[in-house]
Amino acid sequence: MKGQHAFYLFFVYIILQGAFRKWLFPSLGTFIYLFQFVLAFAFYFSSKPKNSLNKYEVKPAFLSLLMLYLGFAVLQMLNFRGTDIFFVQIYGLVMHFAFIPMIFHVPRVLESEEKFDKTINWLTYILIGVFTIGIIQFFSSPGSFINKYATDQEAGTYEIVLGGGGRVRIAGTFSYLATYASFLAFVLHLLLYGLFSSVIKNKFKPIFLIAYAMGFINIFMTGSRGPVGYYVITEGLTVLILLSSGQFKFLNKLIPIGISLSIVYIIIISTSAGSTALGDFMYRFQNSNDLGTRINLLPFLDDEVDLIGYGLGTAQPAMGGYLSNRNEMPLYWEVEYERITLEMGIFGYILIMILRYIVFYTCYTIAKKVKKLEFKILALQMTMFQVPFLLNLQTNIYNYIDGMFYWIAIGIVYFAYYIDLKYNAEQDKLEPTPTALYRWD
Known part of the structure; x- marks a missing residue:
């Protein structure tokens, strides 16, 4: 197997692994989880330098x-x-x-820009499917099949309830909410690159805009305050760095980029999925006060640490x-x-x-x-x-x-x-x- 194909297989397996574990083969959960490491090492052994730049x-x-x-x-x-x-x-x-x-x-x-762009393109179509499943989960009842494993194993309750409407905190095709929130944070960065890149190259692709909007709605549906907050902040920092770098090409494309992001915003606030997800997220954000306890860069001040x-x-x-x-x-x-x-x-x-x-x-x-x-x-x-x-x-x-x-x-x-x-x-x-x-x- 070529290194490129091994990487694609590994990446797609990561996306679908939770669906295998939750819905298709729950009795093989441990094997399905461990198999990702087999695919990772298969990728390492099959990818070799092809030219001096790779060495x-x-x-x-x-x-x-x-x-x-x-x-x-x-x-x-x-x-x-x-x-x-x-x-x-x-x-x-x-x-x-x-x-x-x-x-x-x-x-x-x-290897190349062309190969990377092709990778982003086919990945975007897969992501739209994953995001669609997330939206379906959000509007399905907690007891439905698609939310069958969305429970707190220890408490035996639906830990994923969001807002006042009792809607679920989605996990997409992933085994757990936390892993899906992590995945969303990564792919949203990639999708925004795809959107910006298509605008800069004068080859605007609506598929990036649609996928990015759906992904952004999904991240609200997770109810995870950290991923939402730091994603918005880091994207803001990225834009500020680009503006301060004096890149004329970026400044020249600010209007079409701004229009694209405005369309994303309109999609979020005007659609039922977007407005409901945002409302439920804000409900949870305003009624929780434990976020600050998760940030501690000096844990050695704690009594129990040795x-x-x-x-x-x-x-x-x-x-x-x-x-x-x-x-x-x-x-x-x-x-x-x-x-x-x-x-x-x-x-x-x-x-x-x-x-x-x-x-x-x-x-x-x-x-x-x-x-x-x-x-x-x-x-x-x-x-x-x-x-x-x-x-x-x-x-x-x-x-x-x-x-x-x-x-x-x-x-x-x-x-x-x-x-x-x-x-x-x-x-x-x-x-x-x-x-x-x-x-x-």
Whole structure:
């Protein structure tokens, strides 16, 4: 199987995996979940460099930090404070590192602007189908077949009720609400790139506008305040950066871009799906006050946190039943910083956060170097996608969808830089030279 086909298969499987687990083959849930890792590694082994531009080097600074992270994680596999079942540590190691190779393999299979645009095009049609299912879920009763598994396993209640109308918080074709919200945050960045790019190239495609509007309505239907808030903020930052960069081509296209976004807004407020979703979302937002407790960049000030943690994998949601020493651990944990410090202690938390900030800074500097407007927009979209991870609002470790798209986004930043180099070289009639993915100068 070619690397490109393996990547497409992996991506589509991720989108449909929840439907397989929830509706078609619920008895095979564990196998269906684990099979995604098989497809990921099949993709890694099948994607190989085809030219000199794909054979990029990794700067020692990033490699050293990554190896330190890996080394500390391996040591944590010997920490049995939380459990004496070694499988928990193995599972934790996989969840920490399984998707990091996406950085290197994604640019190899995307290869060119034309291939990437084709990928976005066929993906958009699939997304419209997923968004349609989400809208149907929202307006279906909580007890309907399409919402059969949309319940809180522990409480036995519909945790997904939104607003005063008792409508569901949708999960789309995904197994859980949280994974769908993560997926939406990623694909909305991609769809807005597709919309902006089509306008800039004077090849406006209504399909991007329709899909983006439906996706935006879906993210309100999840009722997830964090993803909605940070998505709006990061898109605002992206536009401000483009305006401040003085890109004449972007300024020249502000009117058609503004018209496109205005149409999206009109669709949201004037359709039954959009206005109802927005109303229910605002109801939940105004009647909840726990969002601030989810942001904590200094968890080492908490009394229950210690230096070494309870061992790799102990904070993974799927491993709760294997914690043989559960009575020695804190009573409750949920958000990102609590999970990291629970597993790896203060040192592990600091190491992971330093890595995230360095990766973000590097991606931002790469995006600034990109010259062609379409590629710059793509690089900025994928860079801004990382912002919630810096604030512990999203997790690239404990939500497998987050982890997958976090590392894919970094790979796409490099891909944008690579095709920009290629484009500029063709313009100058020069042979482009490879560049490092991470620069520290």
